[in-house]
Amino acid sequence: MLMTFGLIPIALAAQSYQISKGEGEVMVTGTSTLHDWEEVAEQKSGSISVDKTGELPTISTLKFTVEAESLKSGKGAMDKNTYKAxxxxxxxxxxxxxxxxxxxxxxxxxxxxxxxxxxxxxxGSTKTIDLPFDLTLDEGKVLLEGKKGLKMTDFNIEPPKALLGTITTGNEIEVHYNTVWK
Known part of the structure; x- marks a missing residue:
């Protein structure tokens, strides 16, 4: 029985946080033959479990989801091309x-x-990646900030084209994340 009670403080030490929907931002940026562009994710969710009892915090889980059709550029035609791609x-x-x-x-x-x-x-295409970020632990919340470069073709995505192919999107994109978890 003593063994069981000895494990309880360890189990209780990790705290789980949910992404705060109204705070922070996830943005995708890229280039095209016409202009640079950006799209902001309007719907995101996720959870992270952090144990900060040791010298360094440990992260046991991190899952992050963006609703694909919540990516918005402010230009309807571009959004349609994004959703098609x-x-x-x-x-x-x-x-x-x-x-x-x-x-x-x-x-x-x-x-x-x-x-x-x-x-x-x-x-629908999955790749194993390294995701760099700054983790800030701040009174009941966690902040994750960083950016990650990706290639669309690595995920079997054909970079979108417009106007019969006269405007082409660059293959390389960058995902910028500045998220708040509570």
Missing amino acids: LDTKNHKQIVFNMKSVKSISPVSSNKYKVVANGDLTIA
């Missing part, structure tokens, strides 16, 4: 699911540089 009729969500933490190092008393490894699924 992402095949949102068949693949409604973009999901990152962490498998492990590769590294974590302190920046200040409550801020850490983290590299998480996990599966990223876009348009």
